Amino acid sequence: MKDILYKYMSRWTSLTEEEQQVIMEQLHIEQFKKGTVLFRQGEVPTRCYFILKGCVRQYSIDEEGRETTSNFYTEEQAIAVFNHHKPERLSDYTFICIEDAVMVVGDLETEQDMYNKHPQLETMTRMMIEENLGQVQEEFAAFIASSPEERFKTLQHRRPLLIDRVPQHQLASYLGITPESLSRIKKRIHQAPR
Amino acid sequence: MKDILYKYMSRWTSLTEEEQQVIMEQLHIEQFKKGTVLFRQGEVPTRCYFILKGCVRQYSIDEEGRETTSNFYTEEQAIAVFNHHKPERLSDYTFICIEDAVMVVGDLETEQDMYNKHPQLETMTRMMIEENLGQVQEEFAAFIASSPEERFKTLQHRRPLLIDRVPQHQLASYLGITPESLSRIKKRIHQAPR
DNA sequence: CTCGTGTCTTAACTTAAGTCAATGCACGTA
DNA sequence: TACGTGCATTGACTTAAGTTAAGACACGAG
Numbered sequence: 383m384k385d386i387l388y389k390y391m392s393r394w395t396s397l398t399e400e401e402q403q404v405i406m407e408q409l410h411i412e413q414f415k416k417g418t419v420l421f422r423q424g425e426v427p428t429r430c431y432f433i434l435k436g437c438v439r440q441y442s443i444d445e446e447g448r449e450t451t452s453n454f455y456t457e458e459q460a461i462a463v464f465n466h467h468k469p470e471r472l473s474d475y476t477f478i479c480i481e482d483a484v485m486v487v488g489d490l491e492t493e494q495d496m497y498n499k500h501p502q503l504e505t506m507t508r509m510m511i512e513e514n515l516g517q518v519q520e521e522f523a524a525f526i527a528s529s530p531e532e533r534f535k536t537l538q539h540r541r542p543l544l545i546d547r548v549p550q551h552q553l554a555s556y557l558g559i560t561p562e563s564l565s566r567i568k569k570r571i572h573q574a575p576r
Numbered sequence: 577m578k579d580i581l582y583k584y585m586s587r588w589t590s591l592t593e594e595e596q597q598v599i600m601e602q603l604h605i606e607q608f609k610k611g612t613v614l615f616r617q618g619e620v621p622t623r624c625y626f627i628l629k630g631c632v633r634q635y636s637i638d639e640e641g642r643e644t645t646s647n648f649y650t651e652e653q654a655i656a657v658f659n660h661h662k663p664e665r666l667s668d669y670t671f672i673c674i675e676d677a678v679m680v681v682g683d684l685e686t687e688q689d690m691y692n693k694h695p696q697l698e699t700m701t702r703m704m705i706e707e708n709l710g711q712v713q714e715e716f717a718a719f720i721a722s723s724p725e726e727r728f729k730t731l732q733h734r735r736p737l738l739i740d741r742v743p744q745h746q747l748a749s750y751l752g753i754t755p756e757s758l759s760r761i762k763k764r765i766h767q768a769p770r
Numbered sequence: 771c772t773c774g775t776g777t778c779t780t781a782a783c784t785t786a787a788g789t790c791a792a793t794g795c796a797c798g799t800a
Numbered sequence: 801t802a803c804g805t806g807c808a809t810t811g812a813c814t815t816a817a818g819t820t821a822a823g824a825c826a827c828g829a830g
Contacts, residue, residue, distance in 0.1 A: 442717070452717035464710030466703065474714065501695065508702040509660065515709045516658030520668065522716045523636070523646035526752040529818095530787070550808060558720040563787055565809055723788095724817070744778065757817055759779055 383411065383484055386434050390458065394506045405500060410487045420461065420477040427473050429487050430462035436483025437547055441555075442475045451556040454480075454544055460510060461485075480548060530559045531567050577605065577678055580628050584652065588700045599694055604681045614655065614671040621667050623681050624656035630677025631741055635749075636669045645750040648674075648738055654704060655679075674742060724753045725761050 384406065391402055414420075414436065421427045423442050431438075433455055440453040440461075452475065455461050465471045497504035524536060534557060538545060545553065554564040578600065585596055608614075608630065615621045617636050625632075627649055634647040634655075646669065649655050657667045691698035718730060728751060732739060739747065748758035 444721070448721075450717065450721040452713070452720060464706040464713075466707050467710070474717075497699070504698060504702060505691070508698060508705065511702065511705050511709055512658040513660050515705055515712065516661070518709065518712050518716065519646070519658075522712065522719070523644065523668075525716070525719065526646060526750070527638070527642075527644040551806095556720070560788060561808070562789085562810085566787085569809085743776095745776095754818060755778070756780085756819085760817085763779085 383434050386458065387432070387486060391506065394509050395502050397502055401500070401502070405503060408496065410489075412485055412487050414479045414483040414485065416479055416482050418479045420479070421473055423474060423476045424472050426471055427463045428490055430460065430490060431488070432460045432486040433457055434484045434486065436479060436485070437481045438477050438483065439480050439548070439552060440475045440477050449555065451552045454548060454556065456544070460514065530557060530563060531570070533557050534564070534567050535571070577628050580652065581626070581680060585700065588703055589696050591696055595694070595696070599697060602690065604683075606679060606681045608673045608677040608679065610673055610676050612673045614673070615667055617668060617670045618666050620665055621657045622684050624654065624684060625682070626654045626680040627651055628678045628680065630673060630679070631675045632671050632677065633674050633742070633746060634669045634671050643749065645746045648742060648750065650738070654708065724751060724757060725764070727751050728758070728761050729765070
């Protein structure tokens with residue numbers, strides 16, 4: 383399992399084997415059962431995560447009680463809430479494992495210490511976040527520019543496995559549509575392929 | 577003009593006056609006329625920007641020739657394209673000044689040098705990007721969960737000045753709707769306020 | 771001044787997504 | 801086994817956004 387992480391670190395840094403070893407020893411890998419909540423909307427997150435295996439859903443419930451899924455995280459994706467700007471840094475979202483999962487767990491308390499000890503780690507983190515930001519901006523731009531049907535097709539193309547991995551009503555909410563519409567879109571696409 | 581930047585740096589770092597001075601001397605502030613293109617879709621960006629004054633529109637043109645506005649950047653916002661993951665790191669977007677502008681210009685070539693010389697600068701950059709990522713994720717989540725009309729109201733609330741600052745058809749494309757729909761939405765809202 | 775261009779608005783019509791309601795199915799439990 | 805629950809699908813109807821086309825206005829160039 384750790385080799386996924388090694389591969390990932392090598393891709394982003396020029397750390398030696400030993401340096402990687404040292405860092406790895408301070409990391410903490412944990413198993414999670416399906417249904418486990420990482421942290422809840424309204425709580426202050428104290429940890430961040432990097433998924434080695436499994437799937438996590440991010441959602442929130444608005445004032446009217448409606449539930450919106452804003453993301454699904456899978457293998458090699460990082461989960462962290464950045465809300466330095468919020469007065470009370472409470473999370474707007476709940477994160478829940480919708481499959482059994484294995485993750486690297488980072489403690490936000492000791493984050494800056496780690497960076498001070500291993501400056502390369504801060505560079506790696508910065509680059510990961512930059513990449514992350516780039517991807518989110520790209521997804522956002524694509525989302526803005528497309529209709530619900532196009533959004534579904536894009537997802538089908540970019541994350542084909544996800545569609546069967548998660549409940550359809552959650553997928554619908556992630557696409558910004560109702561479950562009924564998603565059902566009709568799938569029907570339309572199957573009837574008239576191409 | 578530079579005081580905006582001082583204020584900003586103080587908010588994010590614990591650099592001394594002198595340290596700030598040193599960094600500032602290496603920064604480069606530039607003026608731009610309305611209509612200036614910072615870089616074009618298909619080009620490799622070599623610089624990044626931080627807006628002190630003015631407004632920049634980010635857009636792209638897809639295969640079918642349709643133009644989509646994916647963002648408007650104004651005072652105290654940073655412009656940078658992160659596409660480490662792309663093979664050819666070409667920008668998907670064009671960035672154009674839609675007002676006369678003043679910006680801090682950063683050279684991407686010397687970025688890592690700067691960080692090595694001033695580790696605090698890397699920390700500041702990381703935190704800025706983290707905050708940026710947090711905001712984009714938040715906006716994205718809100719966008720997914722709302723109808724075109726709600727999206728317009730949210731924008732009216734969060735960036736009221738923007739609505740009069742930019743052409744309506746570009747604003748419509750930024751909201752993911754047609755100019756006609758935007759026109760109708762505004763009419764609806766004015767007729768039945770509240 | 772006039773013409774052309776770009777921008778915003780309005781109208782008539784089409785289409786797709788939302789809403790509400792019913793059905794069928796899978797699954798876990800009494 | 802029978803029942804209840806949650807989920808996906810389907811149908812009928814409503815509504816809002818897309819499409820196409822036309823008109824009004826501002827502005828700059830010739």
